[in-house]
Amino acid sequence: MPSKMIAGEDVELTDDGFFVHPEQWKEDMVPDLAKEEGIDTLTDQHWQVIHFMRKEYLEKGEGPTVRVLGKTSGVSVKELYQLFPKGPAKVAAKIAGIPKPIGCI
Amino acid sequence: MAHQIVVLGGGTGGTLTANRLRRAYGQNEANIVVVDQNDRHIYQPGLLFVPFGLAHPEDIVRPRSRQLLPGIELHVSPVDKVDVVSDSVHLADGTVLAYDALVVATGAVLQPHETEGLTGEGWMERMFTFYTPEGSAALEGALAHFDRGHLVVNFIDLPIKCPVAPLEFCFLADWYFHERKIRDQVKISFVTPLDGAFTKPVSSRALASLLAEKDIELITEFNTGQVDGASGKLVSYDGREVPFDLGVIVPLHGGAPWVSNSPGLGDELGFVITDEHTLQSKASPNIFVIGDAAGVPTSKAGSVTHFEGEVVTENVQRFLAGEPIDGSFDGHSNCFIETGFSKALLIDFNYGTEPLEGHYPTDVGLPLLKESRLNHLGKLMFQWFYWHVLLPGREVPGIKSSMPTSGKKKPVAASSQPVP
Numbered sequence: 001m002p003s004k005m006i007a008g009e010d011v012e013l014t015d016d017g018f019f020v021h022p023e024q025w026k027e028d029m030v031p032d033l034a035k036e037e038g039i040d041t042l043t044d045q046h047w048q049v050i051h052f053m054r055k056e057y058l059e060k061g062e063g064p065t066v067r068v069l070g071k072t073s074g075v076s077v078k079e080l081y082q083l084f085p086k087g088p089a090k091v092a093a094k095i096a097g098i099p100k101p102i103g104c105i
Numbered sequence: 106m107a108h109q110i111v112v113l114g115g116g117t118g119g120t121l122t123a124n125r126l127r128r129a130y131g132q133n134e135a136n137i138v139v140v141d142q143n144d145r146h147i148y149q150p151g152l153l154f155v156p157f158g159l160a161h162p163e164d165i166v167r168p169r170s171r172q173l174l175p176g177i178e179l180h181v182s183p184v185d186k187v188d189v190v191s192d193s194v195h196l197a198d199g200t201v202l203a204y205d206a207l208v209v210a211t212g213a214v215l216q217p218h219e220t221e222g223l224t225g226e227g228w229m230e231r232m233f234t235f236y237t238p239e240g241s242a243a244l245e246g247a248l249a250h251f252d253r254g255h256l257v258v259n260f261i262d263l264p265i266k267c268p269v270a271p272l273e274f275c276f277l278a279d280w281y282f283h284e285r286k287i288r289d290q291v292k293i294s295f296v297t298p299l300d301g302a303f304t305k306p307v308s309s310r311a312l313a314s315l316l317a318e319k320d321i322e323l324i325t326e327f328n329t330g331q332v333d334g335a336s337g338k339l340v341s342y343d344g345r346e347v348p349f350d351l352g353v354i355v356p357l358h359g360g361a362p363w364v365s366n367s368p369g370l371g372d373e374l375g376f377v378i379t380d381e382h383t384l385q386s387k388a389s390p391n392i393f394v395i396g397d398a399a400g401v402p403t404s405k406a407g408s409v410t411h412f413e414g415e416v417v418t419e420n421v422q423r424f425l426a427g428e429p430i431d432g433s434f435d436g437h438s439n440c441f442i443e444t445g446f447s448k449a450l451l452i453d454f455n456y457g458t459e460p461l462e463g464h465y466p467t468d469v470g471l472p473l474l475k476e477s478r479l480n481h482l483g484k485l486m487f488q489w490f491y492w493h494v495l496l497p498g499r500e501v502p503g504i505k506s507s508m509p510t511s512g513k514k515k516p517v518a519a520s521s522q523p524v525p
């Protein structure tokens with residue numbers, strides 16, 4: 001597993017860039033993580049989604065899918081794609097330091 | 106006093122549970138009522154075959170009442186809501202049914218209106234779904250008149266019933282156009298929101314190579330945000346477009362509307378929040394959930410519903426007898442995947458084990474993840490099995506509800522180190 005320095009700390013990531021240990025995540029890593037995903041300016045809405053992802057993961061053990069995010073985060077699916085053009089659920093999960101959201105089979 | 110058992114939904118799960126419970130209890134030990142909004146039981150796996158003329162809509166529908174054992178009452182009315190505090194079901198016709206134990210089996214509903222443009226111009230003209238009897242019958246006509254062009258098959262997002270069905274549709278379309286000797290005039294594309302042909306690595310690889318072999322284009326990570334029936338294209342949320350002449354689209358799914366009308370019972374999508382091992386609702390210990398209605402992390406499939414039946418029936422009895430609940434459901438699922446030319450693949454998996462190669466149920470059984478004629482016969486046999494064994498709730502010798510492991514090949518983990 002590759003590991004990486006983020007905001008001065010050593011973090012273990014999966015091959016596709018998700019946190020192996022979500023507990024290694026800290027809020028001050030967010031700007032660096034977002035830059036990696038091509039997001040230079042974090043708006044309040046970005047933060048709203050990132051905090052929501054984190055909270056859902058801690059409560060339910062997995063991150064929400066795009067569709068559930070659109071229904072529950074207070075940000076519509078369309079806006080979610082404007083915030084995270086490369087795919088809201090995946091990109092926001094990476095930035096929020098939680099595992100890749102998997103819808104079921 | 107006799108137990109009051111109410112079963113919501115008289116489809117696959119409701120029927121088999123009611124029948125199993127009817128056998129378990131004498132007439133004066135329990136009253137069993139099944140509620141459904143209509144009296145037409147559809148063999149849903151048959152819907153896949155209708156567009157290709159391989160099944161007829163009237164052959165896959167039977168009266169619900171005839172699938173229920175004597176001594177089970179069928180009450181025809183939509184469910185309006187369940188009140189978990191007073192243990193009662195409110196029906197749209199005004200009836201209120203009190204229960205000691207409730208079984209929820211109202212399945213999943215299609216939500217085409219949730220996708221922009223899907224039910225607009227071109228719906229049922231150049232874009233169809235084969236997930237309803239009307240849709241699959243209309244698609245039969247459209248396919249018969251389709252001589253050249255681009256056929257696009259897309260499901261908007263998981264969860265959907267029988268998640269392999271859109272792939273099967275592609276394989277059968279390939280066969281169908283071959284038979285009509287116009288395969289070279291038709292481009293077929295499979296457009297999926299997933300990052301591969303299927304959800305789990307081993308089966309995803311096997312199915313991707315099958316698509317390639319049959320010259321079916323695979324477009325991944327496509328989240329359809331809009332369907333434009335006027336100009337014939339799918340538009341993804343990230344702005345990509347896939348043009349089509351004929352679109353076959355599986356709409357979003359959600360739980361039955363009464364669930365969201367019953368506080369505390371459902372999740373964001375209207376599926377009932379359910380313990381994945383006991384199949385008990387998390388809202389109340391006297392509510393059990395079976396089939397597509399359950400928010401558990403396995404496929405929405407008839408086979409899963411069948412395997413769940415054993416645990417649900419057992420747990421209703423244990424609950425009513427005041428005994429501890431059984432937590433043995435393992436998410437077992439299997440699906441035949443029709444691949445055209447009288448062949449099919451079989452996959453078998455559960456919560457913890459992805460679909461693997463090998464044989465089912467043992468070493469000498471049906472080949473897993475491999476095309477074979479035997480699997481195709483298995484798929485055809487399933488219809489007989491459905492009406493005569495699965496719905497009556499009979500035990501099948503040699504088939505257990507938990508997933509067998511003896512015939513399976515263990516996958517070679519990509520990251521595992523060679524043994525020195």
Ligand SMILES: Cc1cc2nc3c(=O)[nH]c(=O)nc-3n(C[C@H](O)[C@H](O)[C@H](O)COP(=O)(O)OP(=O)(O)OC[C@H]3O[C@@H](n4cnc5c(N)ncnc54)[C@H](O)[C@@H]3O)c2cc1C
Nearest residue numbers: 114116117118142149150183184211212396397406407408
């Ligand atoms: C095209 C297609 C192909 C499929 N192929 C396969 C396959 O090859 N193999 C396989 O294993 N599975 C397959 N399936 C899936 C399988 O049919 C379902 O998973 C299975 O029928 C689920 O059973 P259920 O009891 O949960 O729901 P259903 O059988 O759908 O029953 C739900 C019942 O609830 C009733 N209901 C809903 N809402 C209300 C309400 N508000 N009030 C009253 N009644 C209500 C409905 O009328 C319905 O009768 C396929 C499905 C489709 C659509």
